[in-house]
Amino acid sequence: MSRPEQIAERAIEETTVAPKIASLPAGALDGVRVLDFTRFMQGPYATRIFADLGAEVVKVERPGGEWDRRLRLSPAGFGGFFHSLNRGKRSMAVDITTDEGRELILKLAATCDVVIENFRPGVMERLGLGYEQVRAVNPKVIFAAASGYGPHGPNAAEPMFDMVAQAVSGVSDFNRGIEGEPRLATRGLADTAGGMFLAMAVLTALFVRERTGQGQRVDASLMGAAIGLHTAEVTIALDQNKVFRLGGSRVTSTSGAFKAGDGKWLVIAATDQKLWVHLTAALGRQDLFEDERFAKSRAREKQRDILEPMIEETFLTKGRDEWVGILRANNVPVALVNSFLDLADDPDALANGYIVEQEDRKWGSVKTVGLPFHLERTPGRLGTVTPELGEDTIEELLIAGLTREQITDLAARGVVEIYTHDNETGERR
Template structure:
C-alpha cells in the first residue's frame, strides 16, 4: 500500500491550546513531520487538568505524533532558529493574535522572501482584517458572538454553551483543510500563500439550519432544546427510567413510528401528516410519544422502534461510548508506547482510505524532547552549538535539565 499522503511534508507548528494543535495533529495523522515550537514553559494545555505524569490530558490528545522544540522566542537567536526552520518547511501554522508574528519579524512577507513556497496558515478569532478588532478569541466568546449559543438550550432557559469547544475544533478542521488546499495549489503554481482562518467565520459556517430559518423561513430561529429546529419527531424523549432519541424526518419513517406505538392512525392525523405540521404541533406529538414510551423501559422502547426500522438510539455516557464496540471496532483510541516505558490511548483521525497507508500514531512529545535532534538534522548544528543554545537559555532541553537536577 502507498505511503501516507503527507509523507515528506514538513509542518512548522507555532500553535498552542486547541484550534491550532488540532489542525496540526490532523496533518501529523496523515504522515507530515510536525515540529511543534513551544516556549520554555510549554503549551498552556500541558498544565490544564486532568494531568497525568506531569502532562495535561488535552495536550496528550491534541499533540500526538509531533516533535517538540522549546525556544525562547523573546531572544533574537530563538526567532532566528524559527526563520531557519521555516526556510525548509512546507506549511507554517500559528495562532497568535494578528500582527504578533510581524512584530517578531516572523510575518509571512519576511518568511516567504526566503521560502516562496511556504504556506502560512494564520488562525485567529476574527481574521487578519475584521470589524471585531482585537477581541479575545476564546471558544466561548465565538459561540456567543456568532449566534451559535443563542440557538442552544431550552426555550425558557438561558443560552447554553456546548459540551465541547466546538468553535476551536471546527476552526482546526477548516485550517487543516485549508492547508491541504493550499498545498495542492502550490503543486500547480509552485507558490505558497498566506491563509487567513478566523474562528468566527468557521463556526458561522456550522449553522446551516439556523441560517436557513433566518434567510428563508417565516420566523427567526430560536432555542428549541433537545430537538431538531426544522423537523419532528427528531430529538430526546422520555421512557421509564431514562431517555432515548428518535430521528424521524420523512412520512415513511413517521408511519413506521406510529405502527411501533400501536397507533397507525397518527400518520393520517392532519396535525402530523407532514414534516411541517409535525414541527408546528411538536408539543402535542411529544406528549403522545411519551405517553407510550413513558410506560416502557428504554431497552423495550428501542427494541420496538428498531423492529419497525425507526431511527432511534439510547443516550450513552462518554465512558459507555468508549467501552462500546464502535470505538474498539474502528480503532478510534489506539494504544501507543510512551517515552520511558508504558503505553497510553490516543485519539487518531477517523477517516479510512483504501489507497493510502495510515501514518503510525505516536504519543505527544515531552517538552523540548526533540530540540537537539531537530536542530542537528534540519539546521546542521553541531553538538557544541546546541549545547551553547541550551546553556544560554535559548533552547530548552527537558532531558538535559533533568540530568542536571
C-alpha cells in the same frame, strides 16, 4: 562541570538525525514538514491531524513549556488535553523573542513546507517571523494563521477564545436555554471546527502549490468556523428574519430525545411522512397514524403539545434496548444517548477507530480519539508519543545546520531548551 551540564553535553554529542516514527507506514502526508507555533486547541488540533496523516510536525514552545502542558491535569498528572492535541509531534523549545531564537526559527522554516501560528494578528510580524519574513527564506511556504475573527475587520486584532466565538457567531443565541439564557453548544466547538477548517485550508494550499509551484498565506478563524457549521440555519434565519431555535431536546415532535421505561434515553429521527408511517408502526400506535390531526408533518407540528405527550407515554412502556431493536426493525433511525464514557465500549466507535487505545511510554495504556475519517490507501498512523518539552531540539537544530558546539552554547545561555534524562536518577535535567 556540573552533572546536569555533563548530561546535556552528552545528549548533544550522542543525538543523531533519525525519524522518530520510522517504524510506522508512510502516511498521506509523508515528507511534509510543518513548523507549529500553535497553542490551546484550534491550531494544535489542525497540526495533530497532519501528524496523524504522516507529516513531520515540529511543535515550537518557549523554554519552560506552554501552559497547555499543565492544563486540566488528572490527579495522577496525566495531561489529557495536551496529549490528545499533540501526540505524534516533535518538540523543541526556543526563545523566539531573542534575535538568536528568531534566526534559528528562520533556518528551520527554510526546511518546512508549512508554518502554522495562532498568535494574535501582528505578533509574528513584530517578532520578525511573519509571512513576508518567512517567505524570504522559503518562497514556496504555506503560512497558516489560526485566527479569532479573521484577518480583516475592526476586531481582527482582538483576543478570541472558543466561548467568545460561539457568542459572536450567533451559536450561543441559537442554543438558548428554557429560561432564555444564551448557552454554549459544547466546550471547544469553535476551536475544533476552526482546526478542521484550518487543516482544510492548508491542504488546499498544498494542492495548489503542487499545481502552480506557489505558496501562499491562509487563514481560518473561530468565528468563521462557528458560522460555517450552521450554514443552513443562518441562511434560513437571514431569509425569514427569524431564528428557528431548537427549543429543547427535540427538533420536531417526532425527532429528538425520549426517555424509555428503564429511565434510559434514546434519540429518534422521524422527520418525513415515510418515517411517520414507520414510527407509528414501531410504537404500535395505529391510532396516531389514522388521526387526522397528525396526518401531515405541518399538522403534527401545530398539534405538538398534544402529540408529544402521547409518544412520550408510549416510550415509557418498554426499556431502551428493547425499543432500539423494535425501531431498527421498522427502519426508524435511532441511537442510544451515549456519554463520553460509553464510547469506550461503543462497537461502532471502536470498529471505525474513532476511539483507540494506545501504549504511551510514560502513562501506559491510554484511551483517546483517533482520526474521524478514513483513507483506504494511505490510512492514518496515529502517533503514540506525546513529546517531552524540547526532546527534539537538538535534532532539529542539527537539521537546520548548526554544529553541536553551537547547540551547547545556545542551551547554556537559555536561548533553547533541550530534554535530557538522567539514567541513574530517572530525573529530567
